[in-house]
Amino acid sequence: MTKTFTGVAATLAVLMTSVMPVAADWRADFGTYNIGLLGGENEADRLRRYDCFADLMSDALGVPVELFPASDYAGVMQxxxxGQLHQAGVGASAYAGVYLQDPEAVSPLLTTKNVDDSLGYYAVIYVSADSDARTLDDLEGMSLAYADPNSTSGYLVPRAELAAAGIDDTTYFSRTGFGGGHEQAVIAVLNGQYDAGVTWTSLMGEESDGYTRGNLRRMVDNGLLDMNDIRIVWESNLIPNGPTIFRNDLPEDARDLAVSTMLGLKEQDPECYADTVGGDGNGYAEVDHSFYEGIVAMREAELAGSR
Structure with a gap:
């Protein structure tokens, strides 16, 4: 009996060894790897900028990659x-919104590094260059366009910092609204639909270029903005750069390959890196939830105040 059992066990071990690598390969029934793209820029430009990234990720992962541009931040969050998206680069507030709905759903693993390796950026309020407004005080009684209700720099932080300065945006401004995204809000100000708007920028580098990165830089690069046509009248405190977040139920190998690809993106393909981050930077840095705890608390307070 012992000899027979040993023989059977050995046979089973051989069979399991031959079967396990196939069964353990997450690619076998994974389908497509889906990457969400935030709104705030027209869809054609978003897809054009990320085509190279999709190709690099597909090569690294060994599965097809699909890009899903959403019309607004909420679409990517949902x-x-x-579980329809596997990863997305989002703002800190959008991550906080996902986390507060389901703390187990996703994790922030990467963020962009600025040209000096710092990890922050700024919200700014801007007006058309022909506006009489030159400071925040001058904006009292004027209209203001926020970018998106789930945007960190385009809503959460500027509204919180205005409140901390004793400014109630519902009474200080003649009206506030949402431009439908960062790019759309700038266009709305230039077209005279709003007196002022809010967007994001590194505030590093040449002002005429739209700085090193941010919405202004992206619009300048796309031929949609001349920096001589706007004037910045207010800037926020430093905001943590937004994360790339990944679903926690991703196969570990898939997540590790995706993270590794992004960490090497600037060196492997500098042009693709510049296209996807919207300007100049120094690669990616690894982060975790603790980097965004302040924004999560700010978002939680915002939600509590709206109830």
Whole structure:
């Protein structure tokens, strides 16, 4: 009996060894790897900028990669919560919104590094260059366009900092609204639909270029903005750069390959890196939830105040 059992066990071990690598390969029934793209820029430009990234990720992962541009931030957030997206680069407030709905759904693993390796950026309020407004005080009684209700720099932080300065935006401004995204809000100000708007920028580098990165830089690069046509009248405190977040139920190998690809992106393909981050930077840095705890608390306070 012992000899027979040993023989059977050995046979089973051989069979399991031959089967396990196939069964353990997450690619076998994974389908497509889906990456969400935030709104705030027209869809054609977003897809054009990320085509190279999709190709690099597909090569690294060994599965097809699909890009999903959403019309607004909420679309990407819901896609991540529902498991329809596997990763997305988002703002800190959008991550906080996902986390507060389901703390187990996603994790922030990467953020962009600025040209000096710092990890922050600024919200700014801008006006058309022909506006009489030159300071925040001058904006009293004027209209203001926020970018998106789930934007860190385009809503959460400027509204919180205005409140901390004793400014109630519902009474200080003649009206506030949402431009439908950062790019759309700038266009709305230039077209005279709003007196002022809010967007994000590194505030590093040449002002005429739209700085090193941010919405202004992206618009300048796309031929949609001449920096001589606007004037910045207010800037926020430093905001943590937004994360690339990944679904926690991703196969570990898939997540590790995706992270490794992004960490090497600037060196492997500098042009693709510049296209995807929207300007100049120095690669990616690894982060975790603790880097965004302040924004999570700010978002939680905002939600509590709206109830």
């Amino acid at each position: 896609g991540l919560l529902a």
